[in-house]
Amino acid sequence: MRLLHTSDWHLGRSLHGLDLIEHQEAALGHVVAVARAEQVDAVLVCGDVYDRAVPPVPAVGVFERVVGELASFTHVIISSGNHDSGIRLGALAEHLVDRIHIRTRLDRLDEPVVLVDRDGPVLVYALPYLDPESARYVLGGEDGPVPRSHEAVLGAAMDRVRADLAVRRAGQDQLLRTVVMAHAFVAGRERPAQTSDSERDLRVGGVDVVPTDVFAGIDYTALGHLHGPQEPRSADGLVRYSGSPLRYSFSEAGQTKGVTLVDLDATGNPRVRTVDVPQPRPMAELRGTLAELVGDASLTAHEGAWVRALVTDEVRPDRMHDALRARFPHLLSAHHVPSGSGTITLDAAAAAADPLDVLARFLRDASGVDDESALAEHLALVREHYEAQCREDGVA
Numbered sequence: 205m206r207l208l209h210t211s212d213w214h215l216g217r218s219l220h221g222l223d224l225i226e227h228q229e230a231a232l233g234h235v236v237a238v239a240r241a242e243q244v245d246a247v248l249v250c251g252d253v254y255d256r257a258v259p260p261v262p263a264v265g266v267f268e269r270v271v272g273e274l275a276s277f278t279h280v281i282i283s284s285g286n287h288d289s290g291i292r293l294g295a296l297a298e299h300l301v302d303r304i305h306i307r308t309r310l311d312r313l314d315e316p317v318v319l320v321d322r323d324g325p326v327l328v329y330a331l332p333y334l335d336p337e338s339a340r341y342v343l344g345g346e347d348g349p350v351p352r353s354h355e356a357v358l359g360a361a362m363d364r365v366r367a368d369l370a371v372r373r374a375g376q377d378q379l380l381r382t383v384v385m386a387h388a389f390v391a392g393r394e395r396p397a398q399t400s401d402s403e404r405d406l407r408v409g410g411v412d413v414v415p416t417d418v419f420a421g422i423d424y425t426a427l428g429h430l431h432g433p434q435e436p437r438s439a440d441g442l443v444r445y446s447g448s449p450l451r452y453s454f455s456e457a458g459q460t461k462g463v464t465l466v467d468l469d470a471t472g473n474p475r476v477r478t479v480d481v482p483q484p485r486p487m488a489e490l491r492g493t494l495a496e497l498v499g500d501a502s503l504t505a506h507e508g509a510w511v512r513a514l515v516t517d518e519v520r521p522d523r524m525h526d527a528l529r530a531r532f533p534h535l536l537s538a539h540h541v542p543s544g545s546g547t548i549t550l551d552a553a554a555a556a557a558d559p560l561d562v563l564a565r566f567l568r569d570a571s572g573v574d575d576e577s578a579l580a581e582h583l584a585l586v587r588e589h590y591e592a593q594c595r596e597d598g599v600a
């Protein structure tokens with residue numbers, strides 16, 4: 205059985221103010237062509253179909269065209285990510301027949317899509333993104349809700365998957381091959397994950413990282429969330445991120461973007477290869493004085509790229525943007541970062557981590573309060589409201 209694994213389309217996303225929808229449609233057109241040429245049995249889309257809960261109209265149009273085209277020759281299995289609104293993405297999903305399978309509901313996550321080839325069935329459990337705060341109640345048993353963590357809710361979901369598998373496997377000798385789709389921050393025990401700036405933090409709800417062990421016993425685990433393709437180390441079965449089809453931040457400038465093709469043999473052994481998706485433009489982050497950036501001959505290669513410029517002059521040069529744009533017409537962002545200055549740029553602060561940590565640092569610095577327990581009280585209140593708002597916005 206041959207599967208095409210992709211994720212994190214982020215339809216409707218812009219890049220430093222640049223609307224990417226045409227590039228997204230072109231990239232997904234390429235994905236459709238790969239699926240057709242490789243005669244895949246199914247395309248797996250592992251969450252973050254859209255960039256936000258209420259996507260712009262052109263993004264919905266691209267989704268409809270791409271999925272419609274895929275469904276004309278193969279199965280499409282779609283699950284929701286942390287950027288998607290499960291309810292909106294999953295509208296009518298219960299009434300779809302035939303080749304389009306959209307899985308966004310927590311109460312049915314243990315019902316697999318069953319694909320069949322000459323070697324027998326493959327069960328695809330497409331888990332929607334699980335928000336720890338709400339999922340812990342749905343997935344709890346007689347003992348009450350499961351702990352409020354990504355590992356706990358995903359672990360509970362996988363317990364349900366294994367229970368379903370046990371029932372299906374009981375009393376039959378046909379081998380049941382298994383695939384799980386999930387959207388989470390998963391890491392192997394010894395290998396740090398490679399993150400990018402365009403992934404929205406999952407720290408809301410506690411520790412974000414989920415160990416690969418939760419997917420033990422599954423032949424192939426198709427992940428979404430991290431935008432760089434990678435394989436977290438796993439004791440058994442193969443666990444893999446396909447990565448996004450396009451670069452969505454300058455931190456991804458060096459990543460090769462594509463899709464993953466998975467061949468499951470008769471025993472469920474997966475063999476993977478990647479197919480690159482052509483990118484609309486190269487991307488480059490350039491650092492130097494304005495004179496270097498506009499004059500250095502070695503930068504000629506980047507003139508056609510989407511450029512982020514970090515200008516290191518001691519004093520902010522006049523008409524910095526105009527000068528840069530004259531050389532790099534596709535300049536997307538330019539910042540003045542005087543060398544040797546100790547200031548934290550907004551980018552560095554934002555990338556630092558948990559937005560609540562950033563706020564805590566600010567409160568400590570700005571209020572001069574050194575009573576940590578008073579601070580903790582404020583922060584608990586802020587966390588409560590922040591997380592409630594995230595849930596309401598459908599971003600967590």
Ligand SMILES: [Mn+2]
Nearest residue numbers: 212252403429
């Ligand atoms: Mn994503």
